[in-house]
Amino acid sequence: MIQEAIQYPALIKYLKGFSNYTWVHYGDGRKVLLAKSLVFFEKKLSGFLRVHKTALVNPHYIADFQAPPGHKMAGSVSLRDGETLPVSRRRWSLIIDPLLVTMLPSSLPAHGEPVSSPFVALAGLEKKHPSVASRRMWMVMADELKSGLVQQLMGEKWSQWGLKLFDTGNGLQKVIAGIGEADMPAVIVLDGSQPGSLLTLQTxxxxxxxxxxxxxxxxxAGNYDQAQQGYASGANSVIVYPTDLPRFIQVLEKMFRYWLSVASAPQAGNVRSC
Amino acid sequence: MNDSRNKKSPNRLRKARILVIEDSADHLLLIKNALQQSFTDVEAVIMTDEHTAIHYLEECMQTGLRLPQLILLDLYLPERENGWAFLTKVKNLNPEVGQIPVVVFSNSCNSEDIAESYDRGVASYVVKPMNFTEWTDYFQTLKEYWWETVLLPNTHSMY
Incomplete structure (x- = not known):
């Protein structure tokens, strides 16, 4: 039960301790109460930030921090969905403040470029190797929660790959039309839940x-015609989009393992050795 | 033939068939061994050159024999032109055969071979692993992807 609840840490937004119990809050709004203290989860979920005696947060869901406004007051952390959690003063000076100080403007994402929360990089979760990320996956994902999961999974297990996310297929088409051979993505994933996705594929x-x-x-899911048209339009694979999130992560993992670890992608300057 | 693609069907794997085209006896042994371990319910049809493979597919079409759902193609048979000739023929046989995903499984990691294979319409290109123990892992991943993750094409209802 407990193992199951934290099997996919990417799904967890934050955990809230409550004496010997812990509420696990998921990104999709679900929550479960488990008979373990917060300390137990802190040990299991190594990348999470313990911002308060009662709160353990997944940095991927953090949008911003607010410093303690005055002497004996607590700071806070705001999440992407607008929720805020307290940050105790002691933890602020121990964990958050040092993180923010090391954050240089250059480490912030360029304007308009969809990337994961800057605080993820701060927390040391994602090892960025911009010079090595010669292999890139471009992905269209309209659903914000799901694109967040894609970022987390890629950052956790395939950090040597670069990921570029787009809200729409049109956005991807515009960018790809303007780039040179050396910047081409090695793999493209299109979101069939968008009306223009087949058109993008055909283009x-x-x-x-x-x-x-x-x-x-x-x-x-359930759009069988679209799947068949996908093959007829030249898709290298068609995958049915699972609606429930744990299954979505499983599918992503299998897709990534195949395309990012086993299959060889075509790319200018492919560095894979013989 | 239709229901083998039905995700809910427990027979999905049992009815599956893979066409393997490989000219090296050593690699064939490795492939057979890996298939036995990972593709337990998948029937493998093995051909050692592109002509007999095409002939087999034509026969399937003529006699109504169940087509393979996936084709694993060695590119150098012994020249890459042999592999590409197979690909061109398969793509032109008929739409149903033309949409069977072809996965190139080759020793070559030459980026030109890879790019050109994709350009000619292969579904995917996999470089054969160097290490003997990796063969089973590769086939496990192949099966998990093509049989458990992807929705394979089924143009049966369209033609």
């Missing part, structure tokens, strides 16, 4: 510059 596959890029269509 990519009918263009001799892009047709060699493996393109995977995540097809909306």
């Amino acid at each position: 990519l596959k009918n263009n001799s510059r892009f047709r060699f890029i493996p393109t995977i269509l995540l097809s909306s």
Whole structure:
């Protein structure tokens, strides 16, 4: 039961301790009460930040911090969905303050570029190797919660890959049209829950510059026609988009393991050795 | 043939069939061994050159024999032109056969071979592992992806 509740840490937004019990709050709004103290989870979830005696937070869901406004007052952390949690003064000076001081403006994402929470990098969770990230996956994902999960999973297990997320297929088409061979993504994933996704797929596959890029269509569940049209339009794979989040993560993991670890992607300057 | 693609069907794996085209006897042994461990319910049809493989697919079409759901293609048979010739023929046989995902499984990690294979319409390109123990892992991942994650094409209802 407990193992199951924390099997996919990416799904957990934060945990709230309550004497010997802990409420686990998930990104999708679900919460469960477990008969373990917060300390137990702090040991299991190594990347999470203990911001308060009663709160353990997944840095991926953090939007901002507010310093303690005055002497004996607590600071706070605001989450992406607007919720705030307290940050005790002692923990502020021990954990948060040093993190924020090391944060240089250059480490912040460029404007308009969708990246994960800057606080993830601060917490030392994501090892960024910008010079090595020559292999990139571009992904269209309209659902914010799901794109957050994609970022977390990639950061945890395939950090040598670069990830670029787009809200729409159109956005991806615009960017790809303007880049040179050396910046091409190695894999593209399209979000079939968007109306224009098949059109984007056809545009990519009918263009001799892009047709060699493996393109995977995540097809909306139950939309069998779309899946078949995906193959007819040249998709390298069609995957049915699971609606429940644990299953979504499992599918992502299998997709990543195959495309990012086993399959060889075409790319200019492919460094894979023989 | 339709229901083998039904995700809920417990027979999904039992009815599955994979076509393997491989000219090296050593690699064939490794492939057979890896298939036995990972693809327990998948029937493997093995061909050692592109002509017999095409012939087999044509026969399937003529006799109504169940087509493979996945094709594993060694590129150098012994030249890469052999592998590409197979690919071109398969893509032009008929739409149902043309949409069977072809996974190139090759020793070559030459980026030109990889890019050109994708350009010619392979579903995926996998470089054969160097290490003997990795073969089983690779096939395990192949099976988990193509049989348990992907929705395989089924144009049966369309043609």
